[in-house]
Amino acid sequence: MAGKFQKILEQATDSTLVEPNWEGIILCTDMIRSGEVPAKPSLQAIRKRLQHENPHVVNHTLLVLDACVKNCGHKVHSEVATREFMEDFKNLVTENKYDEVKNKSLEMLQCWATAFANKPEYKMVVDTHNLMKLAGFDFPSLKEADAMFMAQVAPEWADGPECYRCRSVFTVFTRKHHCRACGQIFCDKCSSREMALPQFGIEKEVRVCETCYEKNKAEIKE
């Protein structure tokens, strides 16, 4: 499966892309979130891709990483909050010569450090942020969507033998599906809606259940 993730990651971060490949980005997060690929080797693949000499590849990879941090929960956070990962990430600011890479890296680190401020298990992220601030790096102000991320981290995907809403039992014909907003498991009929989830950094419309669709639509109207 690691090979499959590497292939999807390379497609999502191809140097010829002129705009984000949200299809590929979501696929990367889904593969990790669903447990189809283990988080550790996937984050190692992302970490390696961040060292690419082409800044377009690095920028696309930063989008994949940002979506993974915002949508895959602890399994990704624990890989990012390591000395090795933070050392490489810091180098994107101190060693990379492209401003777009530096600025995006600073923006992401700022968001993570704020979201993890009270989580001692992710101390490495907060410490890296503080050390860089002390070293005089100028962090951008937090974007509203990132502030929303701090409040909410996408839930892990549930598993089960039946649809969470109508209780129909999954079979070869009644396939499992997941709502990207609540992480619960549904049949196709109960999760046929799609919508963007900016609170999780997802700008592309993705599958959601009826309840989350109505709830998020109502919130957007407010």
Ligand SMILES: O=P(O)(O)O[C@@H]1[C@H](O)[C@H](OP(=O)(O)O)[C@@H](O)[C@H](O)[C@H]1O
């Ligand atoms: O179709 P399958 O081969 O059963 O695979 C399912 C699809 O990948 C679903 O994606 P989706 O939620 O985007 O439909 C995912 O939510 C399920 O966990 C998988 O079991």
